[in-house]
Amino acid sequence: MSTPEYWGARTVRVEGGIRARSTRGAIGESWWSKRFLAVLESFALGTRLTRGRNYARAGQVLDLQVLPGSVQATVQGSRPQPYKVSIGLAVFGDDVWSVVERALAAEALGAAKLLAGELPPHVEDVFLAADAPLFPARFADLAMRCTCPDQAVPCKHLAATCYLLAERFDADPFLILLWRGRTRDDLLSALRALRTGVQEDLEVLPAEPAISPIGTAGALTGVAEPDVEIERFWLPPVPLTDPAPSFATERDLLLRQLPTPPPEVGGAETLRVLRRWYRQNRS
Incomplete structure (x- = not known):
């Protein structure tokens, strides 16, 4: 069996490529980016994914563009001509987006997070309720293609x-x-329009009864007023004492955290003199 010509070939290094911000460890900071990578790893792609981590950090990806239904990229490999990469994912129809937008607009916190440029943590549940998972549910949902000879x-x-x-x-x-x-x-735009409609609906609802002062609440509700001294409502039931110190430490703690001074300022002897001074002057 012959060895493919790309096995063991040296990668062509490039300048000006897109480099991952993460230089070591895991890639991804937000919950949604971590979730995306976790989904890919759940497809048993973990070891295959790590093959590309060095490429991402070395700047071998020349360009990357996200489009509706497709991610397009150009990646420099071991051949003179860069490889073309595409990752397809089905787009949702207007009927799905209508359901999702109404659900998001109905929740003030979720709408506020989106308007602030964040994804609310429950956004996945909103899409699942619309029978349209936000992230790919199966590996087959992704159409991955690359022009390299690797199978x-x-x-x-x-x-x-x-x-x-x-x-x-x-x-x-x-x-x-x-x-x-x-x-x-x-x-x-859809969220703003829907939120405006929600606010208008709230404005035409019957006004809630005004909250009565404490002194008249019993007369309006028919419930007996509690036997409470109103003037002591905001006072603690017993006098509060100052909390005890959580821990005590030696006065030369800071000195013990410092590195040894350079020789020109006395070296280790300087630390010994300062430590002795700290311990002798406790007042």
Whole structure:
């Protein structure tokens, strides 16, 4: 069996590529980018994904663009001609987006987070309720393609694109929604319009009865007033004492945290003299 020509080939290094901000450890900071990578790893892609981490950090991805239904990237590999990468994901129809937008607009906190540029933690539940998972539910939901000769999916060029895509999601979570077919402007415009309608509906509701002063509450509700000394309402039941100190420490604690001074200022002898002075002067 012959060895493919790309095995063991040296990667062509490039200047000016897109480098991952993370230089070590895990990639992804926000809950949504971590969730995206966790979903990919749940497809048993963990070891294959790590193949692209060095590519992502070395700047081998030349460009990356998120479009409705597709992520497009160009990645420099071991051949002179960069490889073309694409990751497809089905877009949602207007009927799904209508359900999602109404659900998000009905919750003040969720709408506020989106208007502030964040994804509310329960946004996945909103999409699931619309029978449209926000993140891919199966590996088959992703159409991964690369022009490299590696038959593994994902290859390291696709994996590098996934890592950088997660960092793009960190910076702009609306790219996740764009991938599913909704632009930031369209979504926020719909939320604002729906929130305006909610506010108008609230304005025409019957006014709630005014809250009565404490002295008349019993007469209006028919409930006997509690036997409470009103003037002591905000006072503690017993005098409060100052809390005891949580811990005590030696006076030279700070000195013990400092590195040894350089020789020109006395070296270790300087620390010994200062420590002795601290212990002798406790007042």
